[in-house]
Amino acid sequence: MRYGIIGCGMMGQEHLRNIALQDGADVAAILEPDPDMAATAAAMVPGARMVGSIAELLAVEDVTCLLIASPNYLHLAQLEEIAAIRPLPILVEKPLFTDPADGARLAALRAAYPAPIWVAMEYRYMPPVAHLLAEAPAATGGVRMLTIREHRFPFLEKVGDWNRFNRNTGGTLVEKCCHFFDLMRLVAGCNPVRVMASGGQAVNHLAEHYDGRTPDIWDHAYVIVDFESGMRAMLELCMFAEGSRYQEEISAVGPLGKIECLVPGPGRFWPADLGEPPVPQVIVSPRTPKGPRVLQVPVDPALLAAGDHNGSTFYQHRGFLQAARGEGTIDVTLTDGWWAVAMGMAAQESARTGEAVEFHGLPYVPR
Structure with a gap:
C-alpha cells in the first residue's frame, strides 16, 4: 500500500513516522501547502513526490490509499473532492466536520463512497x-x-x-x-x-x-x-x-x-x-x-518515539491497512x-x- 498524504503538520508527521514502521506500506506523494512543513515532510520521506493539489495527488498512479491530516474545517470538502475524482481507501483525522449544517453532506458521502473510510480515533x-x-x-x-x-x-x-x-x-x-x-x-x-x-x-x-x-x-x-x-x-x-x-x-x-x-x-x-x-x-x-x-x-x-499518542497511531494504521487491502473491517466508520x-x-x-x-x-x- 502506498499512501498519499494530505497535510503534514504536527499530526501528519506523526503519521509519517508510524507509516514507516508498517510492513508493506510507504508514502508515494505528499500535499502540504506550508513551505516549512513541506520541507520537513520531504526530508522525512525523501522518496515521496511533493504535489500542489488533491487532483495532482490523485493523479499519482502509485497512490493506493490516502491519509487526511489537514486542519479540521477542510476535512469534509476534501473527502468530497476525493470522491468526485478517484475514491480510494481513506484514513481521515478527526473531527469529520465542524459545521452542524454539514450532516446532510456527510450522509450523502456515506451513502455513495465505494471504498473504506476509517475515522482516526487514536x-x-x-x-x-x-x-x-x-x-x-x-x-x-x-x-x-x-x-x-x-x-x-x-x-x-x-x-x-x-x-x-x-x-x-x-x-x-x-x-x-x-x-x-x-x-x-x-x-x-x-x-x-x-x-x-x-x-x-x-x-x-x-x-x-x-x-x-x-x-x-x-x-x-x-x-x-x-x-x-x-x-x-x-x-x-x-x-x-x-x-x-x-x-x-x-x-x-x-x-x-x-x-x-x-x-x-x-x-x-x-x-x-x-x-x-x-x-x-x-x-x-x-x-x-x-x-x-x-x-x-x-x-x-519505538512506538512511543514515533508520536505523542502512546503507540496508538501505529496500531491504527495496522488496522486501516488491513481494511484497505480487503483483509479486515473498518473499526471507526x-x-x-x-x-x-x-x-x-x-x-x-x-x-x-x-x-x-x-x-x-x-x-x-x-x-
Missing part, C-alpha cells in the same frame, strides 16, 4: 485503553458508569494558528473531545440520548492576539451523557493541568466491580529531572473479594465519526445555553 488503540475496553465487560459485569478525566497541556501551536478559534476547529469539545465521546459510545454499545455540559475559557490563550482577535477556544469542561442502555458517562477536561502525573484517567464501574486505566502524556513533555516517565497502568477492583489488582501496560519504546462530532456539538450547545440537549428527532441522526 485513543481506542492506546494499549492501556485497549486493555480496559477488552476487559471491562467481565471486570464490571456490564458498565453502568464511565468516567473519563483528561488533565493536560494547552493546545499546541499549529500552522497559521488555526486551532485557536472555534470557527476552524468546531470548538474544543469537538476538536479535542470527540475522542472521548467515541470511547463512551463504544463502551455503551449504543447511542446517546441526552447531553448536559458546563465549560468555557478560563486560563489559556487569553493574552494572545491574532490579527486583532483573541482566541475563543475553551480550556475546561464537564460533560454528562445519558445512553439508550441507561449507562451514564462523564467527561472532565482541564487543559491547564500539565503538571499531572497521568494525562488520562478512565474508570468503568458495574455491578461486579471497577476497572481503570491511567495513561501518561507525551514522553517528550515529561521533565528529565524526574527520571523515567510513568508507565501506563490498568487497575481492576472487584467488589467481591475486595482487592485491587494493578497491571503495568508498558508501550514499545463515518457513522461513528458523525456521532463523536454530534456529541461534542451537543455538549457545547448545552454549555452555552445551560439546557440539556436531546438527540431524539434531530435531522440526519444515523441509526
